[in-house]
Amino acid sequence: MPADASTLVRRAGTGDPRAVARLISMVENGSPALREITAELCAVLRGRPAARVIGLTGSPGVGKSTSTGMLVRLFRERGLRVGVLAVDPSSPFTGGALLGDRVRMQDHATDPEVFIRSMASRGHLGGLAWATPQALRVLDAAGCEVILVETVGVGQAEVEIASLADTTIVLLAPGMGDGVQAAKAGILEVADVFAVNKADREGVQATVRELRSMTALAEGPWRPPIVTTVASRGEGGEDLMRALDAHLRHLEESGELERRRLARAREEIETLAVTALRARLADVHGSAHLDTLAADVLAGRSDPYTAADTLLAALEGA
Amino acid sequence: MPADASTLVRRAGTGDPRAVARLISMVENGSPALREITAELCAVLRGRPAARVIGLTGSPGVGKSTSTGMLVRLFRERGLRVGVLAVDPSSPFTGGALLGDRVRMQDHATDPEVFIRSMASRGHLGGLAWATPQALRVLDAAGCEVILVETVGVGQAEVEIASLADTTIVLLAPGMGDGVQAAKAGILEVADVFAVNKADREGVQATVRELRSMTALAEGPWRPPIVTTVASRGEGGEDLMRALDAHLRHLEESGELERRRLARAREEIETLAVTALRARLADVHGSAHLDTLAADVLAGRSDPYTAADTLLAALEGA
Numbered sequence: 028m029p030a031d032a033s034t035l036v037r038r039a040g041t042g043d044p045r046a047v048a049r050l051i052s053m054v055e056n057g058s059p060a061l062r063e064i065t066a067e068l069c070a071v072l073r074g075r076p077a078a079r080v081i082g083l084t085g086s087p088g089v090g091k092s093t094s095t096g097m098l099v100r101l102f103r104e105r106g107l108r109v110g111v112l113a114v115d116p117s118s119p120f121t122g123g124a125l126l127g128d129r130v131r132m133q134d135h136a137t138d139p140e141v142f143i144r145s146m147a148s149r150g151h152l153g154g155l156a157w158a159t160p161q162a163l164r165v166l167d168a169a170g171c172e173v174i175l176v177e178t179v180g181v182g183q184a185e186v187e188i189a190s191l192a193d194t195t196i197v198l199l200a201p202g203m204g205d206g207v208q209a210a211k212a213g214i215l216e217v218a219d220v221f222a223v224n225k226a227d228r229e230g231v232q233a234t235v236r237e238l239r240s241m242t243a244l245a246e247g248p249w250r251p252p253i254v255t256t257v258a259s260r261g262e263g264g265e266d267l268m269r270a271l272d273a274h275l276r277h278l279e280e281s282g283e284l285e286r287r288r289l290a291r292a293r294e295e296i297e298t299l300a301v302t303a304l305r306a307r308l309a310d311v312h313g314s315a316h317l318d319t320l321a322a323d324v325l326a327g328r329s330d331p332y333t334a335a336d337t338l339l340a341a342l343e344g345a
Numbered sequence: 346m347p348a349d350a351s352t353l354v355r356r357a358g359t360g361d362p363r364a365v366a367r368l369i370s371m372v373e374n375g376s377p378a379l380r381e382i383t384a385e386l387c388a389v390l391r392g393r394p395a396a397r398v399i400g401l402t403g404s405p406g407v408g409k410s411t412s413t414g415m416l417v418r419l420f421r422e423r424g425l426r427v428g429v430l431a432v433d434p435s436s437p438f439t440g441g442a443l444l445g446d447r448v449r450m451q452d453h454a455t456d457p458e459v460f461i462r463s464m465a466s467r468g469h470l471g472g473l474a475w476a477t478p479q480a481l482r483v484l485d486a487a488g489c490e491v492i493l494v495e496t497v498g499v500g501q502a503e504v505e506i507a508s509l510a511d512t513t514i515v516l517l518a519p520g521m522g523d524g525v526q527a528a529k530a531g532i533l534e535v536a537d538v539f540a541v542n543k544a545d546r547e548g549v550q551a552t553v554r555e556l557r558s559m560t561a562l563a564e565g566p567w568r569p570p571i572v573t574t575v576a577s578r579g580e581g582g583e584d585l586m587r588a589l590d591a592h593l594r595h596l597e598e599s600g601e602l603e604r605r606r607l608a609r610a611r612e613e614i615e616t617l618a619v620t621a622l623r624a625r626l627a628d629v630h631g632s633a634h635l636d637t638l639a640a641d642v643l644a645g646r647s648d649p650y651t652a653a654d655t656l657l658a659a660l661e662g663a
Contacts, residue, residue, distance in 0.1 A: 062650045073645030087404050160649075292639035292649070297626060299653035300660075304622045308615060321610035327391030331478075331610070332380045335617035342618075 032060045036067040039169045042108075044142060047169045051144045054161040065161060071168045077288065078110070078167040081271060082176045082192030084217070089200040090224040093258040094267075095177050099141055101264050102173045110171035112162055113145040114178045142166055159191055160295045190294055193287060194219045194274045196267075197251075199238070201230035218251045220270045226255035226263065249277050307342055315341030350378045354385040357487045360426070362460060365487045369462045372479040383479060389486045395606065396428070396485040399589060400494045400510030402535070407518040408542040411576040412585075413495050417459055419582050420491045428489030430480055431463040432496045460484055477509055478613045508612055511605060512537045512592045514585075515569075517556070519548035536569045538588045544573035544581065567595050625660055633659030 038046035102109045166174050197218035238253050252270045256263030278284035320334040356364035420427045484492050515536035541552050556571050570588045574581030596602035633655050641647040
């Protein structure tokens with residue numbers, strides 16, 4: 028595998044889409060060659076400006092894929108190479124064959140300057156946190172200057188994505204009352220830009236008004252702008268691009284870009300370290316075997332903290 | 346705090362709602378007394394049959410809170426003490442004052458046999474996995490015979506909840522096309538029972554048909570039943586209860602109940618051990634300090650795997 032990994036990275040570096048696809052699959056499947064692949068990718072990227080990473084998140088049905096498609100077109104018009112990473116179980120990209128609805132991105136399917144990859148890392152605890160930075164690195168090494176990360180919102184996943192992106196767009200649609208409710212409870216803290224999509228529908232002004240009263244309370248130097256779009260017809264795309272560019276300038280001028288990227292690297296290192304520790308915990312045998320400890324807790328012979336102590340003591344003794 | 350913790354647990358054991366509320370807040374805030382509280386709770390629970398835990402999940406807008414309210418009423422009619430844990434940023438319970446919409450659970454607010462608590466553990470990596478089992482233990486110790494856990498679906502959170510519940514209900518509503526798409530991509534693996542709520546709306550038959558063709562492919566001894574409900578009017582509640590009871594019987598007869606609860610205990614112990622290790626990683630200083638390592642990775646002087654190795658080596662040397 029080693030020679031193969033090195034060759035793949037070199038081919039991905041020249042923009043070979045099949046090498047890119049293969050590498051991202053290896054990332055997703057936790058290939059044993061990942062350590063070497065990552066080192067090779069880091070070598071390729073050394074000294075190069077990093078790709079701009081933009082996250083799109085929102086509830087199902089707000090038009091994330093259509094909006095992603097619109098942004099791909101607008102960044103392509105600037106002559107940039109674009110990567111798309113869909114980490115979204117409801118995405119037509121991720122759903123793949125099951126959904127049979129790849130129409131919306133079909134426009135870009137034959138463009139050699141657009142790389143679209145989906146990751147279905149659901150169900151793996153920490154799967155997203157672990158695999159996404161590595162997949163971003165593959166697209167970056169393939170020369171993507173902009174990478175769009177699409178993820179379904181409301182919940183843990185969106186917070187993780189926000190920590191991966193330079194700029195996070197939170198998408199809403201009018202008439203999805205619960206969407207704004209969810210927003211109130213937490214989306215505000217991750218949104219750098221709000222896009223109210225499907226703005227040809229009734230209720231758009233109410234949604235915008237509600238968002239405006241929320242963002243008015245935002246603390247800190249950046250107040251998230253609110254843009255209205257009809258992504259299916261490409262309307263509002265230029266406004267969205269202006270908002271994204273304004274946020275990028277803010278990030279650069281405030282030093283926040285560097286801070287976010289440092290936090291991202293820190294998170295990735297920590298996740299890799301914790302994953303290694305977790306694997307060691309699973310390897311501990313004897314009386315500290317996790318199954319035995321779990322049975323003790325269930326039967327009331329122990330409590331989970333004491334069991335965790337036993338597990339850690341066995342790890343240190345191993 | 347020690348004496349206080351012991352008193353609180355004793356008072357919670359007698360069903361004192363203020364003690365229950367206080368303990369769950371301590372769980373949420375990661376109180377340093379948690380270790381002792383957990384040991385006391387385990388002592389209270391020793392030898393008692395564990396509460397039945399039912400998870401409700403689904404996209405925003407499918408009627409999770411209304412369905413939870415309906416189930417509370419039906420379990421109360423059986424004379425059972427009921428706990429509700431809302432881990433859902435879009436829930437009227439969790440959203441609290443921001444939303445001002447607690448109407449739907451108002452019916453039960455004054456019933457001394459119903460304990461309703463919300464947890465807003467968004468944004469904390471692993472926060473849900475860590476706090477929810479402990480909050481369940483508090484409600485169990487307070488004598489709740491059934492505990493309903495409401496969580497917003499589509500994504501990581503719902504998978505975590507599925508691992509906590511004996512039975513997981515996946516809620517859908519007609520005309521939410523993306524809901525079923527999401528379902529296709531992954532909800533099937535967590536659903537023990539499907540409830541199509543808002544069944545007075547157009548499109549209910551199409552949604553049921555689609556689910557039926559999905560569940561027809563389900564492997565294993567249990568095929569998730571599909572129930573239609575109009576929770577706001579209490580319609581379909583008895584059907585849902587029958588489906589829940591059938592699943593409980595299946596769990597008991599197949600030995601799956603014991604397996605699920607063992608897996609839950611295992612997961613909790615592992616999470617506590619990993620959390621402890623994570624805290625130690627954050628404490629490592631010197632040249633292996635995470636900030637220094639992150640800066641090295643960003644500058645291309647190192648790669649994340651090598652940085653993780655350095656961090657772990659420092660941990661072992663510490």
